[in-house]
Amino acid sequence: AQSVTQPDIHITVSEGASLELRCNYSYGATPYLFWYVQSPGQGLQLLLKYFSGDTLVQGIKGFEAEFKRSQSSFNLRKPSVHWSDAAEYFCAVGSIQYNFNKFYFGSGTKLNVKP
Amino acid sequence: EAGVTQFPSHSVIEKGQTVTLRCDPISGHDNLYWYRRVMGKEIKFLLHFVKESKQDESGMPNNRFLAERTGGTYSTLKVQPAELEDSGVYFCASSKGQGLSYEQYFGPGTRLTVT
DSSP, rough: OOEEEOSSSSSETTTTOOOEEOOOEESSSSSSEEEEOTTTSSSSEEEEESSSSSSSOOGGGGGGEEEGGGGGGGEEESSOOOOGGOOOEEEEEEEEETOOOOEOOOOOEEEEEEO | OOOOOOEOOOOEEEETTEEEEEEEEEEEEOOEEEEEEEEEEEEEEEEEEEEEEEEEOOOOOOEEEEOOOOOOEEEEEEEEOOOOOGEEEEEEEEEEESTOEEEEEEEEEEEEEEE
Protein backbone atom coordinates (compact mmCIF):
# COMPACT_ATOMS: atom_id res chain seq x y z
CA ALA A 1 0.00 0.00 0.00
CA GLN A 2 1.11 3.52 -0.71
CA SER A 3 2.29 5.62 2.21
CA VAL A 4 4.39 8.66 2.95
CA THR A 5 6.44 9.24 6.09
CA GLN A 6 7.68 12.58 7.30
CA PRO A 7 9.73 11.69 10.36
CA ASP A 8 10.12 15.22 11.70
CA ILE A 9 6.98 16.75 13.21
CA HIS A 10 8.63 20.05 14.13
CA ILE A 11 11.85 21.66 12.96
CA THR A 12 13.35 24.97 14.06
CA VAL A 13 16.08 26.69 12.08
CA SER A 14 17.64 30.11 12.25
CA GLU A 15 16.96 32.60 9.51
CA GLY A 16 19.65 32.28 6.86
CA ALA A 17 20.48 28.68 7.77
CA SER A 18 20.01 25.80 5.39
CA LEU A 19 17.01 23.49 5.59
CA GLU A 20 16.30 19.89 4.76
CA LEU A 21 12.90 18.28 5.34
CA ARG A 22 12.76 14.53 5.06
CA CYS A 23 10.22 12.46 3.18
CA ASN A 24 10.16 8.71 2.63
CA TYR A 25 7.56 6.94 0.55
CA SER A 26 6.32 3.44 -0.01
CA TYR A 27 4.97 2.80 -3.48
CA GLY A 28 5.00 -0.22 -5.74
CA ALA A 29 5.58 1.51 -9.05
CA THR A 30 7.30 4.65 -10.27
CA PRO A 31 6.35 7.32 -7.76
CA TYR A 32 5.02 10.72 -8.66
CA LEU A 33 6.07 12.96 -5.81
CA PHE A 34 5.02 16.38 -4.60
CA TRP A 35 5.80 18.90 -1.90
CA TYR A 36 3.11 21.30 -0.67
CA VAL A 37 3.32 24.14 1.81
CA GLN A 38 0.57 25.54 4.00
CA SER A 39 1.07 28.98 5.49
CA PRO A 40 -1.25 30.04 8.32
CA GLY A 41 -4.76 30.71 7.05
CA GLN A 42 -3.89 29.64 3.53
CA GLY A 43 -4.57 26.61 1.41
CA LEU A 44 -1.90 24.12 0.45
CA GLN A 45 0.35 25.48 -2.27
CA LEU A 46 2.36 23.30 -4.63
CA LEU A 47 6.11 23.87 -4.20
CA LEU A 48 7.44 21.33 -6.68
CA LYS A 49 6.82 17.93 -8.21
CA TYR A 50 8.78 15.01 -9.63
CA PHE A 51 7.48 12.79 -12.39
CA SER A 52 10.57 11.59 -14.25
CA GLY A 53 13.93 12.71 -15.61
CA ASP A 54 16.39 14.76 -13.60
CA THR A 55 16.21 13.63 -10.01
CA LEU A 56 16.90 17.13 -8.69
CA VAL A 57 13.87 19.31 -9.19
CA GLN A 58 13.56 23.01 -8.65
CA GLY A 59 10.46 24.61 -7.26
CA ILE A 60 9.09 27.96 -6.27
CA LYS A 61 10.42 30.16 -3.46
CA GLY A 62 13.95 28.81 -3.85
CA PHE A 63 13.13 25.24 -2.84
CA GLU A 64 14.50 22.10 -4.44
CA ALA A 65 14.05 18.39 -3.84
CA GLU A 66 16.03 15.33 -4.76
CA PHE A 67 14.51 11.99 -5.65
CA LYS A 68 16.59 9.02 -4.49
CA ARG A 69 15.04 5.76 -5.61
CA SER A 70 17.50 3.61 -3.65
CA GLN A 71 16.47 5.32 -0.41
CA SER A 72 12.79 5.81 -1.31
CA SER A 73 13.25 9.44 -0.38
CA PHE A 74 12.27 12.83 -1.72
CA ASN A 75 13.81 15.35 0.65
CA LEU A 76 13.09 19.06 0.37
CA ARG A 77 15.93 21.56 0.69
CA LYS A 78 16.56 25.26 0.76
CA PRO A 79 20.02 26.79 1.10
CA SER A 80 18.98 29.85 3.10
CA VAL A 81 15.72 30.04 5.01
CA HIS A 82 13.68 33.25 5.26
CA TRP A 83 11.31 34.10 8.09
CA SER A 84 8.42 33.88 5.61
CA ASP A 85 9.17 30.18 5.11
CA ALA A 86 7.67 29.39 8.51
CA ALA A 87 4.77 27.09 7.62
CA GLU A 88 3.77 23.46 7.50
CA TYR A 89 5.17 21.30 4.71
CA PHE A 90 3.57 18.19 3.28
CA CYS A 91 5.08 15.53 1.08
CA ALA A 92 2.71 13.51 -1.12
CA VAL A 93 2.75 10.70 -3.64
CA GLY A 94 0.27 10.56 -6.50
CA SER A 95 -1.39 7.27 -7.30
CA ILE A 96 -1.13 6.13 -10.91
CA GLN A 97 -4.01 3.80 -10.20
CA TYR A 98 -6.31 6.76 -10.08
CA ASN A 99 -4.75 8.75 -12.89
CA PHE A 100 -2.85 10.77 -10.29
CA ASN A 101 -6.01 12.31 -8.90
CA LYS A 102 -5.59 10.65 -5.53
CA PHE A 103 -2.77 11.81 -3.31
CA TYR A 104 -1.28 10.08 -0.31
CA PHE A 105 0.10 12.71 2.05
CA GLY A 106 2.53 12.57 4.92
CA SER A 107 1.61 13.93 8.33
CA GLY A 108 3.45 17.19 7.74
CA THR A 109 6.48 18.99 9.20
CA LYS A 110 6.03 22.33 10.94
CA LEU A 111 8.89 24.70 10.32
CA ASN A 112 9.71 27.46 12.77
CA VAL A 113 12.24 30.10 11.81
CA LYS A 114 14.23 31.88 14.51
CA PRO A 115 15.26 35.47 13.85
CA GLU B 1 -8.81 34.87 -10.29
CA ALA B 2 -10.36 33.81 -6.99
CA GLY B 3 -8.98 30.69 -5.38
CA VAL B 4 -10.80 27.80 -3.79
CA THR B 5 -12.96 29.04 -0.95
CA GLN B 6 -14.40 27.09 1.93
CA PHE B 7 -17.10 27.96 4.42
CA PRO B 8 -17.15 28.09 7.36
CA SER B 9 -13.54 28.44 8.36
CA HIS B 10 -14.28 26.91 11.75
CA SER B 11 -17.26 25.01 13.13
CA VAL B 12 -17.86 23.73 16.64
CA ILE B 13 -20.76 21.34 17.13
CA GLU B 14 -21.88 18.78 19.66
CA LYS B 15 -21.79 15.08 19.09
CA GLY B 16 -24.94 13.97 17.30
CA GLN B 17 -25.53 17.25 15.50
CA THR B 18 -25.33 17.84 11.78
CA VAL B 19 -22.82 20.04 10.01
CA THR B 20 -22.56 21.04 6.36
CA LEU B 21 -19.30 22.23 4.88
CA ARG B 22 -19.19 24.13 1.63
CA CYS B 23 -16.53 24.39 -1.04
CA ASP B 24 -16.49 26.76 -3.99
CA PRO B 25 -13.91 25.67 -6.56
CA ILE B 26 -12.08 27.89 -8.96
CA SER B 27 -14.40 28.90 -11.78
CA GLY B 28 -14.15 26.51 -14.71
CA HIS B 29 -12.66 23.65 -12.70
CA ASP B 30 -14.64 20.51 -13.36
CA ASN B 31 -12.72 18.42 -10.84
CA LEU B 32 -13.31 18.84 -7.14
CA TYR B 33 -11.74 16.87 -4.29
CA TRP B 34 -12.33 16.57 -0.58
CA TYR B 35 -9.58 15.66 1.88
CA ARG B 36 -9.47 15.42 5.65
CA ARG B 37 -6.74 15.82 8.21
CA VAL B 38 -7.51 14.34 11.62
CA MET B 39 -5.60 15.34 14.77
CA GLY B 40 -2.39 16.48 13.07
CA LYS B 41 -2.04 13.26 11.16
CA GLU B 42 -1.74 12.82 7.43
CA ILE B 43 -4.13 14.45 5.01
CA LYS B 44 -6.40 11.74 3.61
CA PHE B 45 -8.34 11.68 0.39
CA LEU B 46 -12.12 11.44 0.75
CA LEU B 47 -13.59 11.74 -2.73
CA HIS B 48 -13.37 13.19 -6.20
CA PHE B 49 -16.08 14.78 -8.33
CA VAL B 50 -15.97 15.32 -12.05
CA LYS B 51 -18.63 17.94 -12.62
CA GLU B 52 -21.59 16.62 -10.64
CA SER B 53 -20.58 12.96 -10.74
CA LYS B 54 -18.62 11.13 -8.07
CA GLN B 55 -15.63 9.55 -9.80
CA ASP B 56 -13.99 8.11 -6.71
CA GLU B 57 -15.43 8.04 -3.21
CA SER B 58 -13.18 5.32 -1.86
CA GLY B 59 -11.96 7.50 1.00
CA MET B 60 -15.32 8.32 2.53
CA PRO B 61 -15.14 6.90 6.06
CA ASN B 62 -18.77 5.79 6.49
CA ASN B 63 -22.35 6.56 5.57
CA ARG B 64 -22.58 9.46 7.99
CA PHE B 65 -20.76 11.49 5.36
CA LEU B 66 -22.63 12.73 2.30
CA ALA B 67 -21.02 14.80 -0.44
CA GLU B 68 -22.94 16.52 -3.19
CA ARG B 69 -22.14 18.73 -6.11
CA THR B 70 -25.41 19.70 -7.68
CA GLY B 71 -24.99 21.52 -10.97
CA GLY B 72 -21.29 20.81 -11.00
CA THR B 73 -20.30 24.04 -9.27
CA TYR B 74 -19.95 24.25 -5.51
CA SER B 75 -19.92 21.18 -3.32
CA THR B 76 -21.19 20.39 0.15
CA LEU B 77 -20.03 17.78 2.61
CA LYS B 78 -22.57 16.89 5.26
CA VAL B 79 -21.76 14.97 8.41
CA GLN B 80 -24.84 13.52 10.10
CA PRO B 81 -24.74 12.67 12.95
CA ALA B 82 -21.30 13.97 13.88
CA GLU B 83 -19.04 11.89 16.12
CA LEU B 84 -16.00 12.95 18.15
CA GLU B 85 -13.62 11.26 15.72
CA ASP B 86 -14.88 13.47 12.89
CA SER B 87 -12.98 16.43 14.32
CA GLY B 88 -10.26 17.66 12.02
CA VAL B 89 -9.56 19.95 9.11
CA TYR B 90 -11.48 19.35 5.89
CA PHE B 91 -9.77 20.54 2.74
CA CYS B 92 -11.27 21.04 -0.66
CA ALA B 93 -9.26 21.22 -3.88
CA SER B 94 -10.11 21.75 -7.52
CA SER B 95 -8.42 21.23 -10.86
CA LYS B 96 -9.28 22.05 -14.42
CA GLY B 97 -8.62 18.53 -15.65
CA GLN B 98 -7.33 15.17 -14.49
CA GLY B 99 -3.85 13.73 -14.54
CA LEU B 100 -0.29 14.95 -14.45
CA SER B 101 -0.80 18.18 -16.33
CA TYR B 102 -3.35 19.62 -13.97
CA GLU B 103 -2.48 21.02 -10.57
CA GLN B 104 -4.87 20.66 -7.69
CA TYR B 105 -5.50 24.00 -5.98
CA PHE B 106 -6.40 23.75 -2.33
CA GLY B 107 -8.64 25.86 -0.16
CA PRO B 108 -7.69 26.95 3.37
CA GLY B 109 -9.77 24.24 4.98
CA THR B 110 -12.63 24.09 7.46
CA ARG B 111 -11.66 23.19 11.00
CA LEU B 112 -14.41 21.03 12.50
CA THR B 113 -14.52 20.45 16.24
CA VAL B 114 -17.02 17.94 17.62
CA THR B 115 -17.48 18.13 21.41
